[in-house]
Amino acid sequence: MTKRKANLEEVVIPTLGLLENPGLLLVSGTQEKANVMTIGWGFLGNIWSIPVFIIAVRPSRYTYRFIESTGDFTVNVPAKNMDKIVSACGTFSGRSVDKFKEFKLTPVKSEYVKSPIIKECSINFECKVIYKQDLVPERIEKNIIDNYYSGGNFHRLYFGKILNIVVDEDYKEKLP
8 A cells, every 4th residue: 555645634633533542553663673562642733833743651661762762753543453453562562572573563664763654554653752751740640640650650751743644545444
């Protein structure tokens, strides 16, 4: 399937609509060695007059070291019938499973970043980290800490400048 360039306005609604359910696939690394993880939290929009995708990754996650090393990531919006893959990529660690091989995902060289995009996904964002910030526990409401951070391990937020968005020609028909 041929991919074409798209603009943020075209894909923001379908992307955000799938963020929490079933989730999106985050990739960081290189064409030779990368990891895929499921994300259900994120922000998509503009800050400093720059289109950004903001993601949250815990330091304990295998993907964390790839983002720190490459300074970039891709966000990939799954097509129909990928729900089980999205779920599995959020269940298994890349430390023990090569998710590209295990789930028959095809890494494709990105145009602007080191991290590959996923061929089977309908929408792909290429992002360069322009800012990162660790969450500050003292500034988070207690009920949020109780629900999401009872063991610590607070997220780092990565602000990814969107350098490129590509979509399958028929991406609207392929979305869940």
